[in-house]
Ligand code: HEC
Ligand code: HEC
Ligand code: HEC
Ligand code: HEC
């Protein structure tokens with residue numbers, strides 16, 4: 001077991017359901033990668049694809065609805081369009097070449113949680129949490145940037161209902177005038193197991 005994972009197992013085992021230590025960890029969060037926007041091997045623009053051309057997020061990230069990971073699309077998904085769209089562009093020729101040579105593009109990962117955190121996309125999508133609530137206005141980005149802090153406090157604030165989007169609150173409390181309250185569990189074992 002690696003260092004941080006060992007530390008986590010110990011802390012979660014000791015804290016159990018008490019929650020006090022959890023609160024302390026939230027108050028002293030680890031460094032966040034907020035604002036991280038690495039250069040990608042091919043300039044892929046969400047602004048062109050989802051902003052200007054209105055391609056739905058799930059067309060390329062279908063995993064978000066079905067599984068833990070949203071997943072980045074394989075090149076054959078790009079080729080659904082780029083066998084015919086803008087084939088004169090040197091950038092598209094780069095994509096076609098990689099496809100023909102069966103060399104997947106080494107996209108640089110932007111959002112990444114430590115491996116001791118369990119985060120399921122599917123559950124969030126099913127509960128009506130929009131991609132934008134966590135990822136910001138991706139449709140306006142020519143290069144993806146991490147908008148959400150992705151710290152434990154950031155997860156907890158939404159689960160407790162403090163920062164939950166109004167439409168999520170309305171779904172959770174359908175018969176209440178001014179809905180507020182928790183929208184998801186905050187027990188340690190929810191996200192660490
Ligand atoms: C035409 C395909 C396509 C569509 C449509 C698309 N994406 Fe992407 N997305 C990609 C590709 C390719 C990457 C990897 C390259 C990059 O990060 O720019 C990516 C990366 C991302 C990432 C960063 C992944 C990481 O490494 O952390 C997020 C978040 C994301 N997309 C969200 C969205 C959202 C939200 C929408 C809808 C508003 C959307 N995408 C629509 C293809 C697409
Ligand atoms: C509740 C917050 C939240 C919502 C809603 C959300 N994401 Fe994410 N997304 C994350 C987090 C956190 C990560 C990092 C996950 C990890 O490292 O395991 C991530 C990672 C990603 C990645 C890259 C890694 C992967 O999981 O394959 C893509 C692509 C992505 N999200 C796209 C989307 C799209 C598209 C939607 C909407 C359909 C969406 N996300 C909705 C929080 C969210
Ligand atoms: C559903 C159709 C569709 C899919 C799927 C798609 N694209 Fe595109 N792409 C477009 C359209 C439309 C444009 C804008 C073309 C224009 O400007 O005339 C575009 C433009 C681009 C450009 C800019 C080209 C330039 O020179 O301006 C790049 C690069 C690109 N796409 C890469 C990709 C990659 C990589 C993937 C797969 C991850 C992908 N596309 C998937 C439709 C698509
Ligand atoms: C914007 C609000 C929001 C953010 C941010 C958010 N969540 Fe959630 N989360 C939800 C909602 C809503 C549900 C669905 C609860 C349900 O299905 O009843 C949920 C459910 C979950 C579940 C499933 C809980 C169960 O019942 O088993 C896990 C695990 C989870 N979230 C982990 C995380 C982690 C880890 C983070 C931070 C990286 C995070 N969430 C950030 C809103 C959020």
Ligand code: HEC
Pocket residue numbers: 004007008011012015016018019020021022023025029030113114117150151152153155156159185186187188189190191192
């Ligand atoms: C809603 C999801 C969620 C819940 C519930 C949760 N955590 Fe976390 N936890 C995270 C995320 C995400 C990280 C990694 C990001 C960070 O370090 O801020 C993390 C990190 C940690 C770390 C490592 C911090 C560090 O400095 O290395 C510890 C220890 C921890 N959690 C303990 C707990 C305890 C104890 C509880 C219960 C009181 C708890 N967590 C409940 C999401 C959660």
